[in-house]
Amino acid sequence: MRLVLLGAPGSGKGTQAARLKSELDVPHISTGDLLRAAVAAGTPLGQKAKAVMDAGQLVSDDIMLGMLEERLSQDDARNGFILDGYPRNLAQVEALNGLLERIEQPLDAVVKLEVPAEEIVGRCEIRFKAQGRADDNPDVVRKRLGVYAEQTAPVADWYAERGTLKVVDGVGPLDEVSQRILAALGSARVPADS
Ligand code: AP5
DSSP: OEEEEEESTTSSHHHHHHHHHHHHTSOEEEHHHHHHHHHHHTOHHHHHHHHHHHTTOOOOHHHHHHHHHHHHTSGGGTTOEEEESOOOSHHHHHHHHHHHHHTTOOOOEEEEEEOOHHHHHHHHHHHHHHHOOGGGSHHHHHHHHHHIIIIIHHHHHHHHHTTOEEEEEOOSOHHHHHHHHHHHHTTOOOOTTO
């Protein structure tokens, strides 16, 4: 299964991908986690990305594509993946299509988690208090939601226009949301030409 999980910041992509990876027997690839690992390791890329992430903006498309390409070339991604956090703008859709074509790994499904903004702000506030993730600061969350509306919502539209997007209600107990995603995957298939 090669799955893209879309959704606003805090919609539960990471939470659900972590739950579904064993069910689907594929790795969870989160571009946010890859970046946070680079920041924690203090690599030159991580140092460059930190300020951008803390401001709620997007890291450059070139960096993200290189990072993704490297991750998808690892053995565990040969039989599929759950991609969380990528693509995040239309240029990344194009880059992903090109990359997956080159490695002959077409997508099987694209699922978007739908969660109202007020619920998202609440979730991020709880996590900010519990974990202190810099970009969960309420001001930055509002910026991230703005970036999502401007740059990432068109990604969902792109897949929807091609009839390949499944929209799932992301509000409710974690297990219920997981079950909704699995039910959506029962019928979600990306045609070979998209
Ligand atoms: P990234 O890590 O991808 O963050 P995000 O998508 O903006 O948001 P989250 O990870 O916060 O949300 P999520 O949907 O995974 O929700 P989660 O499961 O964590 O990116 C961070 C930054 O890196 C970006 O801003 C950007 O700077 C950079 N970046 C990453 N990818 C990039 C790319 N492709 N291009 C350029 N830049 C990129 O859940 C959130 C909280 O809600 C958790 O506390 C969770 O416990 C809780 N929760 C989850 N589900 C539920 C539920 N059903 N009910 C109640 N609470 C819930």
